[in-house]
Amino acid sequence: MRDTNLPVPSVLVVGDLRQSASPVFAKKAWREIADAYGLMGQEFGPPPEPRDPPPPATEVRLPKDLGREACKSLYPIPFSDADNFGAIRGLFYQYFRRFDIWAVVSCGTAKNSRALLSALSFSDVPVLITVDSTLEDWGDSVPSVLRLIPNNEQQAQAIIGKAISLEEGRKVPARIQLFCYPSEDLYVSDLGSAIRDQADRDPREPNVTDLRGRGVSAGMVICVGYHKALQQLNSRRVNARCIIMSDGCYDDPRVRLETRRWHAKTTKFFWMRPLVDPWEYGADAYRAAVAKWTEVGRGNSYSFARGIRPHQRLTPFIELVKQKLEALPSRIYRFHGRDNRRGGYIPEELPRPRMATGGPRAHA
Amino acid sequence: MPDSSDATRGEATNLETISRLSFPKAATFFNAASIGEESDEAKKDAMDDAIRWESALEEMKEQYSKLLGTSAQHVTVFHNTTAGVQRIFLRLTHLLRGHRATLLTTDLEYPGIIALVDETWHGRVIIAQVAELINKGRGQEVSEQLKQLFLLTQADVIYISHIARAFGFHLEKSFLEFVRQVNPQTVLIVDGAQAVGNIVVRSPFLNLVDFYVASGHKWLCGKQTLGLIWCPPEWKLADPAQSYSRRTGSGGTGVVAALRSLAKALQDFNDFPGTEQDGQRMMEIEEHNARLGSLFLNGLREHGIPVGLMRPQNAAGANGIVSIPSLGTAVAEDLKPDKVQSDHEHDKKQLPIDFTPIREEPLVPEEGGEAPGPRFLLRLAGPELQVERRRLREARTVTPLPAGGVYRFCFHYYHSKLHVDNLIERIDASFRSYWTQVNKKAPVVQTEAQY
Secondary structure: OOOOOOOOEEEEEEEOOOOOOOOOHHHHHHHHHHHHHHHOOOOOOOOOOOOOOOOOOOOOOOOOOOOHHHOOOOEEEEEEOOOOHHHHHHHHHHHHHHOEEEEEEEOOOHHHHHHHHHHOOOOOOOEEEOOOOOOOOOOOOOOOEEEOOOOHHHHHHHHHHHHHHHHOOOOOOOEEEEEEEOOOOHHHHHHHHHHHHHHHHOOOOOEEEEOOOOOOEEEEEEEEEOHHHHHHHHHOOOEEEEEEEOHHHOOOHHHHHHHHOOOOOOOEEEEEEEOOOHHHHHHHHHHHHHHHHOOOOOOOHHHHHOOOOOOOOHHHHHHHHHHHHHOOOOOOOOEEOOEEOOOOEEEEEOOOOOOOOOHHHHHO | OOOHHHHHHHHOOOOOOOOOOOOOOOOOOEOOOOOOOOOHHHHHHHOOOOOOHHHHHHHHHHHHHHHHOOOHHHEEEEOOHHHHHHHHHHHHHHHHOOOOOOEEEEOOOOHHHHHHHHHHOOOOEEEEEHHHHHHOOOHHHHHHHHHHHHHHHOOOEEEEEOEOOOOOOEOOHHHHHHHHHHOOOOEEEEEOOOOEOOEOOOHHHHOOOOEEEEEOOOOOOOOOOOEEEEOOHHHOOOOOOOHHHHOOOOOOOOHHHHHHHHHHHHHOOOOOOOOOOOOHHHHHHHHHHHHHHHHHHHHHHHOOOOOOOOOOOOOOOOOOEEEEEOOOHHHHHHOOOOOOEOOOOOOOOEOOOOOOOEOOOOOOOOOOOOOOOOEEEEEOOOOOOEEEEOOHHHHHHHOOOOOOOEEEEEOOOOOOHHHHHHHHHHHHHHHHHHHHHHHOOOOOOOOHHHO
16 A cells, blocks of 8 residues: 555645636636646546635545656645735645645735745745746845746836837827836836836937826826726826826726726727736646656655766756746747746737717716 | 553563673763763773774774674764764765755754854755754654655755754654655755664664764763764765775874774674574663663652653653753752762762753854855744744754753663662652752652643
């Protein structure tokens, strides 16, 4: 009889997985990962339901007829970080003490990504970051990390490029106003800085200034933030010819609604569409980890003594995951150090709101 | 109440000494596992200067490998244990080739080892605070906690004591098996300084570890201060710079005398030639030591002395070490050499007790050198795991021991039930006097539940 009490090899999926969660990428990533695990045969039983907060599972066991080394999948564990990650760190560690965690797929906010890296600073467990595009200051003390989503520099480049192209042909030099809200948000401040840096570097020397006050008349506005940033602009009755919104607004129904409520009818809206949906990064991360986990950690320490194998299993593991991602047919991964330099953003114009033609309001 | 099986085990026999050599003092009870007793025969052999160094080394290695049930090729001898451990870390650092591996250890280890690790290890160092768990009477949780910490930290190298010096804590084999199954590449360094000679250490256990560290002058009763490392030859541990490895004329400690002394001492731990079952002799010694430990512990309990929670981990895992909290300064004073007399009929001399309560010691000197990896403390005894990044010299302030420290009593194969009874009587008398003086009344015998 095989020992089924050994820890189950697993992947932890961190993000806001609540049903009510408004950013949907974490939920979509989890669904995709759970489906992928299902297709692999569910060796360790059905995937757990995402809960808030999730109790550590105790019933998960290795298959009786299968040793650890013969397992072909990694058990996905959802971990909802809806609130403050720091406050649930103790619960987070319980999973690491119960399961043999080979990677953390991070689908959380920028703030929680930082807390996650800090919490894991004593471990080599790879953190595969799928949505946080802000992190720059990797220190030596952070664990093994791969960032699958392109960083904000690439988005800033695309935004400035689009803004300048829209201003081309005008007799007045391009004057662009930047609106960042909420300014204390890590994503907002990081992207705002990246846009200013990009403007400074651009040879066409666009004139980018911060938008302040109410009732301002501005030709081109870059709106960095989420749906509430657009609400703010609307409430301040900013008169803009064109508004480019960052990817925080992309595909958000509340943003669509706000454009319909917009006070001026001639304003054009663009939002930055990521080439790859963030949830796809999460699913890719899980699949790559599963594909490679059996290739690491099968030797013994004496082979290390003979210099045959690398000493650590998780450091080579993250390298293998990186190679696997780069070899995917989608060709959306090419890493430079810890950062994916492929992928990017496309500015996409929102369709003009249709005029209301019926209903009590129209009649009124 | 005391465990009945322990009591029965202790009283079923006279528990005479089982050493075949002569230990006239036989007095190393109190906090004495730092240096064991050397027999008359070992002393005599050590003085034989006609023996060549190579022969002495080979003979000693042969005897030691016989005790472990392994090959002499697996044994490397160093001037002392610290030199041996330094060699291990030097070897690992070389093989790591600049990679920063994570090292997991506990706060039960010898402070010198922690200091060594802090100064030499380039990667992360993680110290699990196990002592607090044991202090709180949760010693039975340690093995499971260590398994969980291994998963949590994904450590590449583990340094851990087989029997912890301060508490007599006994590392379970199941922990090593767990590590081997989860990550076969983990490098396991087990410090057996308080284990070899006290309990059976043989190949089923050794096959799970990479390096087994021992000392010739503790429970093996040799002259100071040889360090013995067992490891598979693949690790190439022999150090050309160490004269014990290659050439004669060593200027190191002990030299031929230490080798000869230890070889002679080791003979007494090995079976007589022709004995059917290898290791039978060491099994008897282990049983003897554990029985004396149980006898002592039960004796203290029966006399109503608050032995607290620092009993051996369990009856099956008990060894020759019993640790109890301080009974008060006055009791300790009474155990000092000038006040303690042996009533053993063969020994009317004063007991040379090394009176040093085991206390916290500074774990490390100043942090320095080229940017080492971060150091972390993992506190286990709280409601949930706490991880703190620390300089190690700060670690000692958060490693709690009972006020007054812990007193360690060590029982070896040259002790008998008579020795133990005498010791209990002395402690009892001293404790009653102290208690009555402080509380103005005689102590009341406590039940096990009250401890």
